[in-house]
Amino acid sequence: MESNIYTTFDKIKDRQAKEIYLKQRAKVIWLTGLSGSGKTTLASLLEKRLFELNYFCQILDGDNVRSGINKNLRFTNEDRMENIRRIAEVSKLFMNCGIILICAFISPTKKMREMAKEIIGEDNFLEIFVDTPLEICEQRDPKGLYKKARSGEIPNFTGISAPFEVPDNPFIVAENSNPDINETVRKILLKIVPEIRFDPTADL
Amino acid sequence: MESNIYTTFDKIKDRQAKEIYLKQRAKVIWLTGLSGSGKTTLASLLEKRLFELNYFCQILDGDNVRSGINKNLRFTNEDRMENIRRIAEVSKLFMNCGIILICAFISPTKKMREMAKEIIGEDNFLEIFVDTPLEICEQRDPKGLYKKARSGEIPNFTGISAPFEVPDNPFIVAENSNPDINETVRKILLKIVPEIRFDPTADL
Numbered sequence: 001m002e003s004n005i006y007t008t009f010d011k012i013k014d015r016q017a018k019e020i021y022l023k024q025r026a027k028v029i030w031l032t033g034l035s036g037s038g039k040t041t042l043a044s045l046l047e048k049r050l051f052e053l054n055y056f057c058q059i060l061d062g063d064n065v066r067s068g069i070n071k072n073l074r075f076t077n078e079d080r081m082e083n084i085r086r087i088a089e090v091s092k093l094f095m096n097c098g099i100i101l102i103c104a105f106i107s108p109t110k111k112m113r114e115m116a117k118e119i120i121g122e123d124n125f126l127e128i129f130v131d132t133p134l135e136i137c138e139q140r141d142p143k144g145l146y147k148k149a150r151s152g153e154i155p156n157f158t159g160i161s162a163p164f165e166v167p168d169n170p171f172i173v174a175e176n177s178n179p180d181i182n183e184t185v186r187k188i189l190l191k192i193v194p195e196i197r198f199d200p201t202a203d204l
Numbered sequence: 205m206e207s208n209i210y211t212t213f214d215k216i217k218d219r220q221a222k223e224i225y226l227k228q229r230a231k232v233i234w235l236t237g238l239s240g241s242g243k244t245t246l247a248s249l250l251e252k253r254l255f256e257l258n259y260f261c262q263i264l265d266g267d268n269v270r271s272g273i274n275k276n277l278r279f280t281n282e283d284r285m286e287n288i289r290r291i292a293e294v295s296k297l298f299m300n301c302g303i304i305l306i307c308a309f310i311s312p313t314k315k316m317r318e319m320a321k322e323i324i325g326e327d328n329f330l331e332i333f334v335d336t337p338l339e340i341c342e343q344r345d346p347k348g349l350y351k352k353a354r355s356g357e358i359p360n361f362t363g364i365s366a367p368f369e370v371p372d373n374p375f376i377v378a379e380n381s382n383p384d385i386n387e388t389v390r391k392i393l394l395k396i397v398p399e400i401r402f403d404p405t406a407d408l
Binding site: 017018021022051056058060064068069072082086089090092093094096097099119 | 221222225226255260262264268272273276286290293294296297298300301303323
């Protein structure tokens with residue numbers, strides 16, 4: 001009897017059953033970019049628009065991750081990698097539950113994003129580079145972090161005293177200095193929706 | 205504009221919107237009990253029956269947690285607490301996404317389960333004590349762990365060389381030595397469904 005249960009509910013079928021229930025294909029949309037580049041704003045708008053189009057999404061960002069699962073991590077290099085590793089593993093759990101993830105993290109190095117892609121699986125990982133020039137991010141400075149980084153109060157700050165490694169071949173480059181963010185969101189949706197659209201005949 | 209986004213999509217509304225989409229109330233069903241007590245089998249059957257009743261669930265158990273998010277934890281006391289802490293935080297993320305969690309972990313001490321309850325929130329935490337006598341668990345011994353524990357190969361094994369603290373006031377006591385597991389599942393469903401059933405007028 002137990003073996004029956006496991007045969008019926010193995011992991012692949014479980015994900016498929018849930019994608020069918022939600023009528024969508026689960027993917028991880030990974031927003032990478034400088035602090036102040038607009039990742040969280042874009043993530044919120046994307047989730048809102050996708051929800052209106054009947055797609056069921058979950059956002060992971062600093063707000064719900066650093067205060068919870070990753071609250072015991074600091075900002076050492078080792079802990080930054082562990083931060084991204086846990087985020088990728090949580091994303092994978094959600095994805096295996098049929099849910100579309102929108103992850104918004106600076107994730108400044110190629111090594112970090114490669115690790116995330118490896119955990120999540122290349123076919124499931126849709127990388128969006130939020131390409132806002134440093135000058136604009138620094139002008140916006142929504143949390144006052146650039147000011148603190150320039151004064152030396154925050155060390156190893158991405159873009160100021162630590163590098164941001166531009167992705168080589170992201171799925172989308174979102175030029176987010178455009179004042180009309182809705183146009184940026186529209187362009188992203190046009191590329192994302194074909195990836196998450198449910199095709200009931202795909203496995204026939 | 206940003207403030208508008210945050211007002212519309214604050215966390216409580218986000219959870220509500222998702223519960224409405226899924227037509228259910230999100231809860232965490234927490235199965236605690238000895239190794240071999242039948243937690244994973246019960247969790248699988250519960251998920252299957254709840255899915256047939258159109259409830260959208262996710263199982264967290266050793267299989268998908270120890271191989272992923274918690275793969276860098278060992279079996280020291282500190283790491284066992286961290287294991288449960290991360291599981292509770294992941295459960296909370298799913299719950300805030302409107303999803304019913306079924307967690308199956310030995311979680312042998314009151315301190316562990318109290319921590320999980322505190323993270324998840326008392327109203328959201330439905331504790332099920334899977335009450336299978338040690339002798340039956342040891343007879344079943346599905347993974348051969350009791351044999352290893354008796355021979356001393358595994359130290360600090362719950363029930364043999366480490367205590368299992370019976371919950372004081374669990375939501376359900378599931379006596380799982382009954383050969384008819386479907387009857388056990390039926391009894392659990394009768395108590396769980398009123399907790400997860402969606403009432404569209406609840407917040408009017």
